[in-house]
Amino acid sequence: SREAASDSEPENGVDDETPGVVKITDRIILATTTSTYDCGLLDFLNPLFTEKTGIEVQVISQGTGAALETGARGDADVLLVHDRKSELKLVEEGTFIDRYDVMYNDFIVVGPAEDPAGVDGVASAVEAFNLIAAGEDIFVSRGDDSGTNRMELRLWESAGIDPEGQDWYLSIGQGMGDTLRVADESMGYTLTDRGTYIAIFDSVELVIALEGDPALFNQYGVMAVNPKEHPHVKYNYALLYIEFLMSDEGQNLINSFQVNGERLFFPGYGLK
Amino acid sequence: MSRLFEGIIEAFRLIITLNPALLQIVSLSLRVSGMAVVIAALIGIPLGALLGLKPEKKTRLLNKIIFTFMGMPPVVAGLIIYLILSRQGPLGVLGLLYTPTAMIIAQVFLASPIVIGLTMIGIRARGCDVEEMARSLGAGSVLIAWTVIMESRFAILGAIITGFSRVVAEVGAVMIVGGNIAGHTRVMTTAIVLETRKGNFELAIGLGLILLIISFIINSGLYSIQKGGKNG
Amino acid sequence: MSRLFEGIIEAFRLIITLNPALLQIVSLSLRVSGMAVVIAALIGIPLGALLGLKPEKKTRLLNKIIFTFMGMPPVVAGLIIYLILSRQGPLGVLGLLYTPTAMIIAQVFLASPIVIGLTMIGIRARGCDVEEMARSLGAGSVLIAWTVIMESRFAILGAIITGFSRVVAEVGAVMIVGGNIAGHTRVMTTAIVLETRKGNFELAIGLGLILLIISFIINSGLYSIQKGGKNG
Amino acid sequence: MANHEEFLIELKGIRKYYDREVLHVEQLLFKKGHVYGVIGPSGAGKSTLLRIINLLTPPDSGTLLFHDRPIPANGAGRLAIQRKMTLVFQKTLLFKDSVRNNVAYGLKARGFPRSVIDERVGSLLKQVGMTDLAARRADTLSGGEAQRVTIARAVAFEPELLLLDEPTANLDPGNVELIEEMITKLARNKAITVVMVTHNVFQARRIADQVIFINQGRIVEMGPTEKIFSAPDHENTRLFVEGRMVY
Amino acid sequence: MANHEEFLIELKGIRKYYDREVLHVEQLLFKKGHVYGVIGPSGAGKSTLLRIINLLTPPDSGTLLFHDRPIPANGAGRLAIQRKMTLVFQKTLLFKDSVRNNVAYGLKARGFPRSVIDERVGSLLKQVGMTDLAARRADTLSGGEAQRVTIARAVAFEPELLLLDEPTANLDPGNVELIEEMITKLARNKAITVVMVTHNVFQARRIADQVIFINQGRIVEMGPTEKIFSAPDHENTRLFVEGRMVY
């Protein structure tokens, strides 16, 4: 229910799996990114799915690259990731099937409250990046070839700047949460998905420097591992899970999920 | 720092109120690492004793290789086991990936070189004299091995504790082969990493403290076994 | 498996073509872990020798505490150092976070208990007799310590190698306090984790192999120092 | 030469090298139930000889025959022979265990029943005057106490061949007498062959039937005790037993 | 009583307990330049006595005076006194190093110049017949070789007080004579005080000026050597030196 999800309960990773009275008949493995798992969304959704179907969802949260690799090797049954371009390519190659745009949110630029680069009030991310580069203010990059990282690199390209190797540009090759922490400690800016930022909002002093630029759209996709490639995968159950997420009920649940009083994800395909 | 206290208190509250999820994680940690160390000891102590009784010149290369394997990054060990157990890997059909068994395998891989290497060092100190004495008194090979091991039991205890310490504190390998699945393959260290990632540093440290306390209790237990083994 | 070969070959290609980024990472790994182990040895060998010469009964509690600290999860060690060095932490003004210095501090914290504990075990085997002999021959406390250490040098070599192995393979602590900043605080293990995150498992294993080879070379070096130390 | 069957152990062309040749024995025969005294200067190769007989040090060449049969290189046959003899090391070595368990070790290794073990250990500890210290940890014993325990441990299982390397070096006259009596009795009553290395020529004279004088790795002379002491064939033997050998 | 100044070391009311009392010495005085022989049955407390004098085992009560002054509990003063004496352990212990470096150890500890060290070590190795083995690792030596090296190591720095615990237990007659000569010469020519524990009563008779007989932790009798051997005050002393003490 909405109440349970919106207090701090889901943040508590130790407290989150109270097995229900539901009889578990089978299990599927969901490979996903840290951004969907760490904020508690899946701990909110999955028990409801289990209740309906008796299928337990075992979540493995990794970097997007590792999640895709895990799926491609057939070590997971279903994926929930946010790197649309790679996803579509892999679907085309036949690695995954039944891909749907399940939900979206957006990227934001966050930075220190003092805003040394003067990003506040700027409307476009490219412009903000220009200001950061001009002022040689610290910018922390995930540098892990994740969806977020690729988005960030596209923005630098649009700004006509090559930040690689600059003193003020810290490429750290870590997850979003870690990146936010490093940005916080080094009083720098970074590009983040909104979900992760809200989830760890409490423990950092970073504030939102820029939001709302249509260029900062972040689409999540759900898809199944192709049973033709990996005959052992539980394709039917994966389909059940995808159907659940795409159903009206599932979409409504996603819409209702809140952390720290904020909505983290919006159902369906964002750029209509 | 007050948040640190809160986190630690929160961790202890979870333990004292017998929080089922936490208890389950702790017990899995102990089962996985305990089993891994038992297996590593069964492999490592005899092997280490054997090597320790050989003249050092003959085992020099082997020593170096064993010492090198002590420095195997857990992530790499985890990846190797992953590639073997993965569906496409040679042992994929067994379906062991993301199970506690896979975690035990990875930890055995990490703990064995430590147990072998340190047992060997411990036995070198006076193992050969003891071996000869035992042999001269008519001991068969099993009794010889047992005697040599008992004579170096303090060093071997150290080897086991060091091995256990390594695996119980390790996260890279169990994360990869176990998947940190809640209620299934989540152990103390992967829970700590998860909390860290979420920014709950204080809770993470609290969990770390609990892990240390458990280690302390286990060490104390091993200590008394070692003392009791042969009249102090 | 062919992809595994590709990954390993790719890793070696990077090393053989003297890829500057990789060389820089390797050299930082060695500097950080090397420095940490040197410091841990300077702290740990004398302390371990001191404890090893005390009757075991008197040091029992201390032994258990040291053994327990061997099992400190690197992530927790990293977090503790992080909270101390972070901007809001007690030593925040020093600005050490995300520097190699911070990584060295964290690794010293992890390696010292190992060096202390294993040195102690090594010296227990015959340290007291050696100490008394040295004392009876008129050695001052420095020479006594030196003699005791030299008599157990194989065990102490093992302590150092085990300590080095732990820190050079460790990723949890250096990741947190170093930040894995490219060109600044990225070391072998954090690079391995990065490649793993990206799904380049094979390249990660290749980098791991390189790390093992480097460890092997270092172990061999330490070995010959130990042999050469006193007409081996 | 006597009937071949009497020989317990025979050495043939045994050589041992370290940085130089330390032992070279063309032939050496030990008869059942006799007591042999091995004497010779420090570094002569006496301990090496005993260690080779006890199968601890492999010789670089030559063969050992036990009851006329070569000793197998390994396996159960070798263990069976090894169990018929034992060596009391020159350097006293006790296990870090109680005195009682040390004495019981060889009996346990041979699977003696518990009751026999307890009885024998008790009686032996009494013989060597260590009953009071039965429960003591062996590493707290005095030099002479430890030496007596090693002897008790070696004779506990009544080996056919008892090899002793300076077994009374740390004992006072009274205790030496005690041990000597014990050893000669074993040889006489149980037909145990004793080979005892001793630097104490008087001791060799007291207990040995035959004396072997070794110098620089070679057997210089071997013969009945009285002959060696009163009319040795070699000048060096005479000098040595008179304590006048010059190094 | 003689002039107090002659006394090198004095024991007063020394007691040592382990599971029972193992040593209880009301008073014991050692004069400069004299050779003392300590005899007594196994476990009597002889080694414990030497270890207490060498400041290795702290007594449970009593005091030690060196040149009439109590020995400081620690610090440079204690080290200075410790450097004036040394103990050759009953259980031979050599450092895992070359024979040469073992003999040089005490000299190095005292900061002797390199040239003096080389010369003394060379001359001592010659005296104990170990010149050929100077470069050998000490743990490969035979029992008697090792024992000779420990003696050379102890006398190298010419301590004022030389404590010897069964130093010739593993040596043959010729080597025993050699060592005894060396020791008596040191006492005579350099006024070194020697306290030698020996189970060999003949040896005590040969080299000691004074003999101390210890039994069950107590000094039963102490006196000039000839008196102890020919006309002891105590029955037990007589029995012991005649090898007829019953345990």
Ligand SMILES: Nc1ncnc2c1ncn2[C@@H]1O[C@H](COP(=O)(O)OP(=O)(O)OP(=O)(O)O)[C@@H](O)[C@H]1O
């Ligand atoms: N650590 C200890 N714990 C208990 N008893 C001990 C300890 N050390 C020595 N003893 C006992 O103290 C007594 C005296 O020992 P000490 O070594 O002085 O004898 P000793 O006269 O040198 O005998 P030996 O001639 O056999 O060498 C012995 O009975 C010995 O068992």
Ligand SMILES: Nc1ncnc2c1ncn2[C@@H]1O[C@H](COP(=O)(O)OP(=O)(O)OP(=O)(O)O)[C@@H](O)[C@H]1O
């Ligand atoms: N491992 C070794 N390496 C080199 N030389 C050795 C080794 N072991 C023994 N030796 C030498 O072999 C010779 C014979 O040694 P052994 O121990 O047999 O002498 P021993 O007759 O028992 O003398 P002792 O009466 O002094 O005990 C000695 O000179 C010794 O130094």
Ligand SMILES: [Mg+2]
């Ligand atoms: Mg010998």
Ligand SMILES: [Mg+2]
């Ligand atoms: Mg003694």
